[in-house]
Amino acid sequence: MTDFVQLIVFGIVSGAIFALGGIGISVIFGILRFAHLAHGDMMTLGAYLALAAISALQLPVLAALPLAMIGTAATAIAIDWLFYRRFRRARPVILLISSFGMALVLRSAIQLIWGPGNHVYESGISIPYVLFDIRIKPDHVMIVGCTVAIIVAFHLFLTYTRLGKAMRAMSDDPDLARVSGVDTERVVVWTWAIGGALAAAGGVFLALDTQLNPLLCWNILLPMFAAAIVGGIGRPYGAIAGGLLIGIVEELSTAVIEPAYKPAVAFIIMIVVLIWRPTGIVRSQT
Amino acid sequence: MSDLLAIEAVHGGYGTADILNGADLRISGPEIVVIIGPNGAGKSTLMKAVFGLVRVRVGNIRFNGEDITNMRADLVAERGLAYVPQERNVFPSLTVDENLDMGAYLKRDDGKRKTAIYEIFPQLRLRRAQRAGSLSGGERQMLAMGRALMIEPKLLLLDEPTAALAPRLVDETLEKIVEIRSLGIGVLMVEQNAKAALRRADRGVVMVMGRVRLEDEAHNLLARTDIADLFLGA
Ligand SMILES: Nc1ncnc2c1ncn2[C@@H]1O[C@H](COP(=O)(O)OP(=O)(O)O)[C@@H](O)[C@H]1O
Ligand SMILES: [Mg+2]
Numbered sequence: 001m002t003d004f005v006q007l008i009v010f011g012i013v014s015g016a017i018f019a020l021g022g023i024g025i026s027v028i029f030g031i032l033r034f035a036h037l038a039h040g041d042m043m044t045l046g047a048y049l050a051l052a053a054i055s056a057l058q059l060p061v062l063a064a065l066p067l068a069m070i071g072t073a074a075t076a077i078a079i080d081w082l083f084y085r086r087f088r089r090a091r092p093v094i095l096l097i098s099s100f101g102m103a104l105v106l107r108s109a110i111q112l113i114w115g116p117g118n119h120v121y122e123s124g125i126s127i128p129y130v131l132f133d134i135r136i137k138p139d140h141v142m143i144v145g146c147t148v149a150i151i152v153a154f155h156l157f158l159t160y161t162r163l164g165k166a167m168r169a170m171s172d173d174p175d176l177a178r179v180s181g182v183d184t185e186r187v188v189v190w191t192w193a194i195g196g197a198l199a200a201a202g203g204v205f206l207a208l209d210t211q212l213n214p215l216l217c218w219n220i221l222l223p224m225f226a227a228a229i230v231g232g233i234g235r236p237y238g239a240i241a242g243g244l245l246i247g248i249v250e251e252l253s254t255a256v257i258e259p260a261y262k263p264a265v266a267f268i269i270m271i272v273v274l275i276w277r278p279t280g281i282v283r284s285q286t
Numbered sequence: 287m288s289d290l291l292a293i294e295a296v297h298g299g300y301g302t303a304d305i306l307n308g309a310d311l312r313i314s315g316p317e318i319v320v321i322i323g324p325n326g327a328g329k330s331t332l333m334k335a336v337f338g339l340v341r342v343r344v345g346n347i348r349f350n351g352e353d354i355t356n357m358r359a360d361l362v363a364e365r366g367l368a369y370v371p372q373e374r375n376v377f378p379s380l381t382v383d384e385n386l387d388m389g390a391y392l393k394r395d396d397g398k399r400k401t402a403i404y405e406i407f408p409q410l411r412l413r414r415a416q417r418a419g420s421l422s423g424g425e426r427q428m429l430a431m432g433r434a435l436m437i438e439p440k441l442l443l444l445d446e447p448t449a450a451l452a453p454r455l456v457d458e459t460l461e462k463i464v465e466i467r468s469l470g471i472g473v474l475m476v477e478q479n480a481k482a483a484l485r486r487a488d489r490g491v492v493m494v495m496g497r498v499r500l501e502d503e504a505h506n507l508l509a510r511t512d513i514a515d516l517f518l519g520a
Pocket of ligand 1: 329331368
């Protein structure tokens, strides 16, 4: 029983990270209608930007996080401006492939700047809190707490701001949004800003939980896409539910099968959910 | 007199073949103009062309004297034109209230305009927190018109506003359109219920194969037997 709860705790932590990446994948798909394969590497970039802030300014991780989010958001906007924008009217497969190219560009840039080896934010071990025999690391508390705060802020943005509503409207129907007076290019810029910022948070959290290396978040691209798809692609709230589901089931599966099979577990969840409810677990509103 | 909307010799379409073949149309002020014509004549395409959603290859479109040919749709809206497409004319995952907020995206509303819209369409107020995707066809059409009116347009383009409606709602909707005109807003509408629409309209135009073949006062068109036989139904 204790083991079971312990695995759920780990599952919530990785679920939070999948959710942060999955939201971005889902929102980018909703607005721009393509699968952003560079999302994992964008998260990795965020993790390294935090590392740069931590080593250059001697900041704690929590203070480096907002800097990494801003830096990654700016990079995402710049990448869109320089590359993806040119393919706005192209078929989605063109964007898919160009985003794969961008994934390689980002990864190579990271390797060039920070080298291929491993890094950590802070060395030393932290003492876990023990609660009814469940061990909870302070880092995990921070990861889950920050993720909840970020998701609440994102929810308030989508629900109450003019731009947030425009974003939802555009993902419903881009032409109708334009006809209503929405400057859709401005919405696209904000989509990258939010996708990039959330990606950075996910990357920093994964790096905090493990170690930095240039393949850090490329390795979790599959479960993040599974989270977005399971939740109903284009629906960010679905990606949160999908992320948690996949994170928890993946961790629980390690009780019975090799951890190396985790990606397969994500894949199986995706297939099962899609058979059971083809539009994703969050109910379609149309 | 300068026209509110002037469409001059417009050619254009979706791919290589033109759907519009020299379409001409003028609207001078807050009048109701009805476009009738057979299916596939290019009526919807003409409306999309005004909003830059279909490429105009030759010809030009002016609004209030300004050239808006191939202008981005959001900039067209900014100039005081509103458009309700025939289908997919609401944001299904947004609530009724939020759909109206989208109409106020350009010109922020302090609540007065929304209240006015709910006075014109009282049924919508009852559904304000409900998602637009769950509305009936009639309610959806009202919401679509309400969203368009939130822009405070000088001219409203309506593509077959009664097409998806139960017969008893057709007259009610057309009366709403008369009410909208009385607010000083011009209305250009495509209508299949041509007789009912022409009875309330100022002018009518007949569109065939991408151009306006005939244009007259609405009562004259209603009186012409040849038009009646061809387009107005029994
Ligand atoms: N999105 C589109 N892509 C390509 N062709 C289209 C599209 N929409 C309409 N058409 C074609 O344009 C022609 C005119 O269509 P439309 O303007 O919708 O006619 P109407 O509204 O008068 O019935 C039709 O032949 C139709 O097949
Ligand atoms: Mg049509």
